């Protein structure tokens with residue numbers, strides 16, 4: 001990997017007068033200003049330099065230490081101090097004439113439209129990127145972000161785009177399944193629910209709603225109350241700024257439902273749209289496009305990110321840690337893959353999101369307690385066949401990254417259940433997860449602790465559609481056949497609407 005920069009340092013006067021000082025600085029640079037912060041001999045190098053009548057022209061190369069754009073700023077500073085004092089020659093600015101980054105790669109880039117990248121050439125095992133950057137971009141680490149972007153792409157290709165990491169942690173004993181139908185088909189037949197007007201959207205009748213609430217109540221009574229979680233209400237319309245801090249802005253675009261505000265509330269502005277509808281009974285979507293503003297963000301996707309707005313920029317008192325909160329105040333929306341998935345994969349879903357925040361020890365301890373409580377629910381109350389696996393952390397997957405986290409503590413545990421109707425080799429359903437997110441969110445949202453110790457956090461998403469899908473797929477739709485605890489909590493079958 002190589003950085004190359006041909007730059008011209010614009011001077012306020014002919015630099016020839018300072019030739020001696022300039023020569024000295026150039027001669028020593030690789031041992032002094034270009035060496036600081038780099039392992040022995042791995043700093044920036046001067047390929048050539050010369051004096052113009054109002055500039056000092058230089059060619060620099062570097063590896064990943066003391067990169068050429070940092071090196072040229074150090075050179076500018078050293079030169080300005082020296083010839084500025086002795087000859088009153090100022091350095092006006094740095095102009096990058098040629099800036100290239102060369103990265104070894106097996107193949108070309110698919111997307112070549114990268115900000116500040118003029119061209120991408122794939123020649124004999126290398127990607128050669130030609131950048132078009134000013135001093136501002138060089139100071140703002142734009143070349144570094146471009147290199148990171150390329151290396152992430154190459155790494156992801158190495159892992160294989162969707163190479164999800166999966167390591168079995170635990171599996172409950174096998175159970176006999178007396179029911180092997182597709183519960184969604186059965187529920188439709190029995191009128192428990194109906195498809196909504198939207199893609200992957202359902203309208204839940206009294207029975208599935210009751211079942212959601214039974215599962216929710218179990219989470220409240222078996223986990224949230226005993227472990228001391230307090231309920232909060234997290235925003236459900238998420239602004240770009242939140243997703244910038246949470247990292248979602250790196251890779252969430254294919255799956256979010258975008259939200260745009262009207263350009264104005266003035267009814268006159270909308271009169272033509274209303275008239276159009278009243279006459280044609282069609283919504284003039286084309287007309288709407290230029291009457292609504294740019295997307296301000298999207299519908300709730302991961303559910304926990306907006307909670308961080310509550311802690312952002314704050315220092316938390318030791319007595320308040322660990323913070324244990326949960327939200328169940330609204331829906332999450334994802335533009336999921338096409339095709340009909342029944343209720344196990346929908347575009348609009350209902351989740352209880354638990355978030356915990358504290359020192360690393362507190363977060364690890366809290367996570368352990370959670371795993372124990374969940375096991376108790378799935379083994380002793382829901383009588384499920386299930387397993388849990390160590391997987392690519394959800395926040396990496398949602399930033400389009402693959403692999404596993406740096407340390408063995410940070411990461412996501414997926415809880416999965418077999419759906420008998422999919423057959424013995426059918427894919428198991430991820431029905432919830434528990435994650436230790438390391439210091440990602442406290443750092444991302446600049447949350448500090450009174451003790452100064454790094455804050456860690458974790459989160460767990462309980463998907464009510466998923467719990468219901470797993471439970472009904474294994475136990476069927478007849479409450480008489482449900483585990484006693486569920487049957488008791490469910491009570492008498494609620495009355496249902498009779499359609500003729």
Ligand SMILES: Nc1ncnc2c1ncn2[C@@H]1O[C@H](COS(=O)(=O)NC(=O)[C@@H](N)CO)[C@@H](O)[C@H]1O
Nearest residue numbers: 302345346349394431432433460461463465466
């Ligand atoms: N399309 C979907 N339909 C139904 N439930 C879903 C869908 N996507 C996610 N969920 C539920 O939400 C849970 C967590 O989603 S996640 O993306 O894996 N993880 C996160 O977003 C974390 N913030 C924890 O919620 C999943 O385990 C599942 O129970």
Ligand SMILES: [Zn+2]
Nearest residue numbers: 302304459460
């Ligand atoms: Zn979360």
